[in-house]
Amino acid sequence: MTAETGDAGRTENAMSGGRVRGSVIQARNIGRISFAGQPKDDSRERLEAAKARLAEEVRRQWEGEVAAQGLRRPEPIRLQWANTRRAVAVRTATAPPTPAGQAGPTRATTSSVPSDALGRCGDLDGLVQAFRTLPQGHLVMLGERGSGKTVWVMLLTLGLLGSYEPGDPVPVLLTASSWESGNTWVPGVEHLRTWLARRLVEEYPFLADKEAYGAGVAQRLVTGGHVFLLLDGLDEMSEALHAPALGELDDSGQELLVVTCRVAEYERAVERSGRVLSRAVVKEMLPIGVRQAEGFLIADRPWEDTRWQSLLAELRDRPDFPDLPLSRALTSPLMVALARVIYAPPAKDPRELLSLPDLASVERHLLTAFLPAVYRPRPAPPGGSGRVPASYGLPEARGWLGFIARHMARNGTHDLEWWQVAGAVPGWVAGLVFGVVSGLMFGFIGAAAGGPVIGLVFGVSFGSAGFVVQAVPSRRPAPARVEIRLRGTVRVFALRFTFGCVTGMALGFGFELPSWAQLVLGAPFGLAVALHAWLRAPSDATKVASPGLALEQDRVSTLVLGVSFALPFGLTFGTVFAFTDPRVSAWPTLGPVGELTFNTVFGLAGALAGWTVGHLSYGRVGRFAYSAVGAVVSGVVFPPADDPGFAFGTGIAFGVACGLVVMLGRPWGAFVFAHALLALTGRLPWRLMRFLQDAHRRGVLRQAGAVFQFRHARVRDRLTSHRDDDL
Structure with a gap:
């Protein structure tokens, strides 16, 4: 970092990209002792291959974002910064204490930082050369809102990647907004290395490919010092976590670290934690000149x-x-x-x-x-062939973006995550709609199978559970980052198929099916369990996390999960309905209660199935709700069908309904359900992802991995406060 100190201790710096080599990078090898022996050659080669792919994909990701934001049309704004005068850095011998209330000299450890004239952020060579001069490889860049911190750190990342060579740590830029508490019951943040390893896999899913890179390669990259973390927007975390995050960053042992943060939030974090980043030089963005x-x-x-x-x-x-x-x-x-x-x-x-x-x-x-x-009107392209870009009018775009901004403000987040759209629908509304639809759907199936009373039991049970799982807050599953791959899955598929067959036959025995029917029932259960062997971590290194890709991957996972439940549940219902008469069962029963009798073993099997549905789709609340539903609808006794064809037709309907229940609890299913409700009321467009991608192209949004963010937080805040477009 080149710097020139003026009369008041002001330092102007030029930052751009050269080679990050020498002591800053290679110091990570000093003093490292290994008791596990030398790793195998193939492990080292796999690790280096993972690093090379990671560096390439990080470069591709941020070059695309820089291009989308037009930062090089033709060049970025010339930014300037200085050593901060705030009491947020370590005190040095060259910086004597400053009396309270007076402006003092720079308090960061900068005596060894050489000086140079002001340069552009776009001058990547100077940017990286500037970073190389830091004494210990830690830098904090402070700035007010709109001062250019994010642009600065994006260009620093690209500059570092421009000089990347095998053996160097891979620069990875992540936003701090996803770094939250790792334990709901204990205040604080998740361990930095745990969070960093998890985020690497989420942002770059190919790192989960065990066949290509071995197990736990992301963790090995982090713990081995192979990742250079650039953390943007510490202030975007929950305010209560600012101080714990500062302590965790200082204690983490991260050898190369860059952090950006707003000034006031960083000062409060230092004040509340009583500590600073002990190895960091602290800089502060300055206002730019009118020229x-x-x-x-x-x-x-x-x-x-x-x-x-x-x-x-x-x-x-x-x-x-x-x-x-x-x-x-x-x-x-x-x-x-x-x-x-x-x-x-x-x-x-x-x-x-x-x-x-x-x-x-x-x-x-x-x-x-x-x-x-x-959003000014644009002329249509000539001709009529090809796909015409979406055209959105200003009133509708402002209304949709305003709704999104207010939803983000209510949740206290800077990230627009498509799987959190479900939270924009009030719980009681989602519960009422889902409960009524579930009740009617299963009620008709129950009435067709056992008459009006059984239909009422089915409808009330599933309707009540549907309302509860939507209305009561509960931690839901995260989006799955998978793709369908058949190669190399034969052994796992066979093991899963065998386990599923045994489970299906055991269930058939519990439902008192004939021996041949137990064997037949094993096959669909085996297939349903084995299908998940084809869901593997993405192997294509060109597929970096994006909102569209994350949506596509979770849709695949959700559809496979829905089929894997619909198939065995439907065939089990149809087979039992056709070939078992619960009225003459050998298992103990409860009742009669009015006109109803309950088979205890049948109910136990149904409760286990319901627990599985709730666990995979709806969290803790779902486990209890659907366990109770499964016990009731499986245990209630009604006569078998006279026609096997009708029995299996009813079973197919039951299976499809169960598959829908499972899918609507997963991130993609919940998104589709909530988005449909919001689009019906005009709060969001029907093609939401297309609209968000268009807003990204127009410069309203920026993309950070699998989430969108408003490119300018103040634009988001303006939309939040502008209520004229409320729907």
């Missing part, structure tokens, strides 16, 4: 377009130029970026900003005008 802003505003304009040059030249002649609201606004990279988009059309005149009375008015105007600028 830097002007250079960015005109960089993509034709030569004859001199609107900004003439306006700013005229203002510079005024004695109050530095204090003008527009001048102050143009010191914020965010406001400059918004102004460039808003005033791109030649018909738009930036002089209208001069009429605004203060800085807050200028910022409010730019934040409000951003969406109309990016």
Whole structure:
């Protein structure tokens, strides 16, 4: 990092990308002692192969995001930063204490950091060379909202990757918003290395491929010092976790670390924890100069377009130029970026900003005008062939984005996760709809099988459970990151098939089926259990996590899970309905209770099946709810069918209904269900993912792995507070 110290201790730095080599990188090998012996050659080769693929995919991911944000059209804003003067870094011998209430010298350990003139963030060579000068490889970059921290860390990541060579740690940029408490009952954050290994697999699913890289390769990358963590947005974590996170970062032993955070949040974290990152140099983003802003505003304009040059030249002649609201606004990279988009059309005149009375008015105007600028009408492409990009009007886009922003604000999150869309529907609404539909669906099946009373039992049982699992909050499963692969699954498939066959035959015995029917029932159970052997970790290294990919992968997993329940449940119901008469069962019964009698063994088998459904799809609440349902609907006694064909037809209907219940509890199924309700009321578009991807292309959203985020938090906050478009 090159720096130049001015009169007041101000340091201006140029950051860009060279080679991160030498003592900063290689120091991780000093003092390391291994008691496990040298690893096998193939293990080392697998590890290096995983690192090489990881480096390539991280590079591809962030190069795509930089391109999507237009940061190189033609170059980024020239940013500047300085050693912080705040009491958030270690005290050094060269930085004497400062009396309270006075501005003091830089308090970060920067005496060994050389100086140089200010440079662009886009100059990647200087960016990495700047990082190489850090004494211990730890850096914290502070900044106010919209100061350019995220752009800075993205370009630093790409600069480091540009010089990556085998043996170097792989730079990986992650957002801190997903780093939460690892234990619901104990305050604090998840261990950094545990979280980092998990996030690596979630962001880059190919690392879970045991055949290619061995078991636990993500954990080995982390614990072996092969990952250089760049953590963006420490302030985006829950405020209660800021101080514990700071302590965990300092204690983690991470050898190379970059953290970005807002100024006030970092100061409070230091104050509450009573500690700092002991090895870190702490920098702070500075306001940009108006000349830097002007250079960015005109960089993509034709030569004859001199609107900004003439306006700013005229203002510079005024004695109050530095204090003008527009001048102050143009010191914020965010406001400059918004102004460039808003005033791109030649018909738009930036002089209208001069009429605004203060800085807050200028910022409010730019934040409000951003969406109309990016959603301005565009001419249709010539011809009629090919897929035409989606076209969204401003009112509908503002309404949908406003709803999304308010939902995120209520949840206290900066991440737009598609699997959390279900939380946008009130629990009682989702429970009422799901309960009524479930009750009617299973009620008709029960009535067809055993008459009105049995139909009522089925309907009330499934309807009540459906309401409870949707209305009562419970931890749901996370999206599955899998794909269907047949190669190399023969042994696992055979073992699972055998286990399923034994389970099916045991169940047939419990339901008192004839011997031949027990054997027949084993096959569908075996197939249902064995199907999951084909769900493997993605092996294609080109598939980096994205919202669309995560949705696709969980959809595959959900459909396979639904089939694996529908097939055995449906055939079991049909077989038992056709060939078993519970009225003459050898198993003990309870009742009669009114007109109903319950078979205890049948009920026990149903409770076990219901527990499995609840466990895999609905969490703790689902386990209890569907265990009770399974016990009731399996244990209730009604006569067998006269026609085996009718019995199996009813069984198929029952199986399909059970499969739907299972799927609607999984992330993709819950998303489809909640999204349909929200789209029916106009709160979200029917093709939500297409709309979000379009918003990403327009620069409203940014992509961070499998989630979207608003590219500018202040735009999100403006949408949250702008209630005129409520539906």
